[in-house]
Every structure is written in C-alpha cells, then in structure tokens.
Amino acid sequence: MKLIESARTWMRSRRTVNELSNLSNDALADIGLTRFDIPTVARRLAR
Template identity: 95%
Template sequence: MKFIESARNWMRSRRTVNELSNLSNDALADIGLTRLDIPTVARRLAR
C-alpha cells in the first residue's frame, strides 16, 4: 500500500514539474517562483 501511495505522489510531482517547467521565467516570477524552486514546490504539492 505504501508503494502505491509513493508511486502516486511521484507521478503528481512529475506532472507538476512538467507543468511548471513549461511556464516562462516571467510567469514563474509572477507566482513567486524561480526554476530552482520547481522541484521543491512539486514535492510539497504532491504530498
């Protein structure tokens, strides 16, 4: 059960990384992020 939850969290994290990575630097700045923030934000949101 823990494995399935971990896999789902990883998939959500990857989806978020992909979506945020498609934004321009200006769009990221508008929401208070830089490209370096993307992995951290994605992991937090996937929990």
C-alpha cells in the same frame, strides 16, 4: 499499499514539475517562483 501511494505521489510531483517547467521565467516570477524552486514546490504539493 505504501508502494502504490509512493508511486502516485511521485507521479503527481512529476506532473507538477512538467507543468511548471513549461511556464516562462516571467510567468514563474509572477507567481513568486524561479526554476530552482520547481522541484521543491512540486514535492510539497504532491504530498
């Protein structure tokens, strides 16, 4: 079951990365992020 949970967490993280990556730099700045922050934020939100 741990494997399934890990896969779901990874999928949530990837979905978040994809969504945030589609935002413009200005939109990211409006929410206080840079492109460098995206993977870290996605991992935190996927937990």
